[in-house]
Amino acid sequence: MLLREVAYARPRTLEAAVRLLGEHEDARALAGGQSLTNAMKQRVGSPAVLVDLAELAELRRIDRAADGSLELGAMATYAQIVLSPEVSSTHPILAEVAHQIADVQVRNRGTIGGNVCWNDPTNHFPPLLAALEARMTITGPNGEREVGYDEFFVGVFMTAAGPGELLTKITVPAPGACGSAFASVPIGKDGTCIVNAAACVDGGAPRIAIGCVAGVPERATGMEQALAGGDLSPERVREAARGLGQALDPPSDVHASAEYRRHLAEVLAVRATLQAAGRAA
Amino acid sequence: MEAGTNGAPTSSRVVHVEVNGERHEREVDARRLLVHFLRDELDLTGTHVGCDTGNCGACTVHLDGEAVKSCMLLAVQADGTTITTVEGLEEDGRLHPLQQAFSDHHALQCGYCTPGMLMSAKYLLDNNPEPTEAEIRKALQGNICRCTGYVNIIEAVAAAAKGEVSA
Structure with missing residues (x-):
């Protein structure tokens, strides 16, 4: 398909990328392009300028920081995350989830930064990064700022990274004794999620986040509080999840009714929490 | 570069690419997809446009050794890369073992998906020479494959991995 006319730049430095994004009205950062290209084909997005981040090697780094946290460059691809020793030694759940996104061709190009900046509510990483309490570093003309995941995800296709700004890094806190898990009901194997849930269990209270039910990942705070400071037996976890779905207001579409999504939210929250608890033990 | x-x-x-061992330099519109660049500018029509939405994989090529969907990439993004298309598989007029295995196992019916299947299978065997069926x-x-000939395709890839192809 022929795309609308677009101007293209491939800056060599982060400073130049930020400057280009700020200088041009309707400029968009191009990461792996596995969502943006389709949006441009469908004319749902037609940026005037694409700023390709391909040359910015520093954005592809995956590092373990001195405090044990994991730092993921925004341009780290799913394939890179699947294979990274830093990921597997800190938060293997990130590799496990990256491995179930789409297919190998998409995983070779798609990036974690693109995944969260696109913030399609059915994406895998937003709920997982919510359960892991990740922080996002945004670089703009006035330097860097760091925001929590709860501030970063603003709404459907919207994040705290504004015009002229760039998500550069995602920091996932040190895992401690944390066990993590992800559960989903997708459309076909490794397809788009109908509902997904991520859980992270670290001693005290589990952290549980549900995806696909709102514009941003929803923390299951009621369930988390009900489970604080006790054992995570299947009976107790199931009991704590009761009513979780009714507190949500998910959309209905061709794949599932709102009522079915409420049901799945409870089922998947239980599944993810129990698996995470098993991994923490 | x-x-x-x-x-x-x-x-x-101006885009510089090496495709199947041959260097090319062309001025390309930024909006041009890589698949159209390969087919229309370089006349490499073995790479097919199927769904044009990144789902079907008929347009799969290798970009710097990695399998990618060439309808999900602008040609300008490929500047400076080395590309292999299905035309790059055969050597000295002899079919690549995967191509021979596809022929042996009747792993194509209409053939539309075949170039993409071959490039994905090649990428697998390049990185994992002894894959399990699940892999x-x-x-x-x-x-x-809209002819749904998956069973034969999987058998062909397994046979190629084991070197069990006719001469």
């Missing part, structure tokens, strides 16, 4: 520049955005760009299935997940 230095493909980056801090200069202003442009609506076209073959996972590797071909991004490729759709």
Whole structure:
């Protein structure tokens, strides 16, 4: 398909990328392009300028920081995350989830930064990064700022990274004794999620986040509080999840009714929490 | 090759690529998809356009050794890369073992998905020479065969991996 006319730049430095994004009205950062290209084909997005981040090697780094946290460059691809020793030694759940996104061709190009900046509510990483309490570093003309995941995800296709700004890094806190898990009901194997849930269990209270039910990942705070400071037996976890779905207001579409999504939210929250608890033990 | 520049955005760009061992230099519109560049500018029509939405995988090529969907990439993004298309598989007029295995196992019916299937299968065997059946299935997940000839395709890939192809 022929795309609308677009101007293209491939800056060599982060400073130049930020400057280009700020200088041009309707400029968009191009990461792996596995969502943006389709949006441009469908004319749902037609940026005037694409700023390709391909040359910015520093954005592809995956590092373990001195405090044990994991730092993921925004341009780290799913394939890179699947294979990274830093990921597997800190938060293997990130590799496990990256491995179930789409297919190998998409995983070779798609990036974690693109995944969260696109913030399609059915994406895998937003709920997982919510359960892991990740922080996002945004670089703009006035330097860097760091925001929590709860501030970063603003709404459907919207994040705290504004015009002229760039998500550069995602920091996932040190895992401690944390066990993590992800559960989903997708459309076909490794397809788009109908509902997904991520859980992270670290001693005290589990952290549980549900995806696909709102514009941003929803923390299951009621369930988390009900489970604080006790054992995570299947009976107790199931009991704590009761009513979780009714507190949500998910959309209905061709794949599932709102009522079915409420049901799945409870089922998947239980599944993810129990698996995470098993991994923490 | 230095493909980056801090200069202003442009609506076209001179692209340098090496495709199947041959170097090309062309000025390309920024909006042109890689698959159209390969087919229309370089006349490499073996790479097919199927769904044009990144689902079917018929347009799969290798970009710097990695399988990618060439309908999900602008040609300008490929500047400075080395590309292999299905035309690059045969050597000295002899079919690649995967191509021979596809023929042996009747792993194509209409043939539309075949170039993409071959490039995904090649990428698998380049990285995992002895795949299990489950690994073959996972590797071909991004490729759709609307004739639904998957069983024969999987058998062909397994046979090629074992070197069991006719001469």
